Amino acid sequence: MHFFAMSISRWFLLLPKNSQMLITKLVGLAVWLAVSGSRKNMMIKNIRKTLHVTECEAYKIGKASITRFGGILTDLLKYPRFSKKNIKNFVDFQGLENLEKALSYGRGVVMVTGHLGNWELLGAALAYQGFPMVAVTRRQRNRSFDSFINVFRHIPDGGTVLYKDNLRAVIRALRKNKIPLIFIDVDGHDTGIFVEFFNQWASTPPGAAVLARMCGCPIVPAFISQVPNGKHHIIIEAPVWIDKSIDKKMAIYDTIQRLSSILEKHICCSPSEWFWLQDRWRTKPANKNQ
Incomplete structure (x- = not known):
C-alpha cells in the first residue's frame, strides 16, 4: 500500500496546478454524487434545525461540506x-504559544478538535512544526482506504497513529509528553455523556476529559479552516484544565x-466546513432533563 499511495502522490504532484484543482473538484463532486438521497435529506434537516436557515441555504451548506x-x-x-x-x-x-505552554508542564497534552476544515492537515501541520503529534482515530470500514490514509499520516517526522481502542498506548504517549489528537464531535452512543450542542442534547465521548x-x-482545543486565499488557518486555544476539586462525574461533564461550546463557536464561523453528513444527534437521552 505504501508504494501505491506514494506513486499516486508523485503522479499528482507532477501535474500543473490547474489540473490539480480540476481533479480536486471532480473528486469532491464524485463524493457528493455517491452520498445517498436519504443521507443528504438527514444532513439538510439537521442543518436547518441547527442553524435556522432556509432549505436552499441548508442545501448549499451541505453540498459545500461534502464536496x-x-x-x-x-x-x-x-x-x-x-x-x-x-x-x-x-x-x-x-x-502556538498556547500549545508550547501546555507542553512545558511535561505531562503531555490532550488536543481536542472536531471534523471541521481539513482535520487531517491539522495534526500533520503541527507535526511538521516539530510538535509530537499522535493521531487517535477509529478504523475505517474499508481497510484498504484506512491503510492508504495511514501512509500519509506517518510522513511527518515522528508521526504516530493510534486507534481509539488502544487506550494504554494513548496513556503511554501522554506520559512521554506527546499530544494525542482526539475528536469530540462524534456520536458517543450509549457510552457518551449528554451535553448541549447547538441547543440539542448530544451524546459525546468523554475520553478527552477522562x-x-x-x-x-x-x-488544548485546536481547529483548522480554509481562508479565501486557499491557505489553511489553525487556531490553538488556551489550555483547559479539568477541575479535580469537584466530583469526578461533574468535572468530566463540565469539561466536555x-x-x-468552544467547538460550536468555531462551527458557526465556518458552517460549510463541518462534517454535517454524520447524524450527530442520533442517540437520544432517555430522560429529556438529563
Missing part, C-alpha cells in the same frame, strides 16, 4: 512536499460541555 472532501483527499497527496521550512506557505498558525483527569494534563 470539500476533494480538497481533503488531494491535500493528503501533497504531504511529501511539506517540510518544517515550507509548511507556513500552506498553513497559518495562531496560538484522560486529562487521569494523567493530570491540560486539554465547555469543549463542545
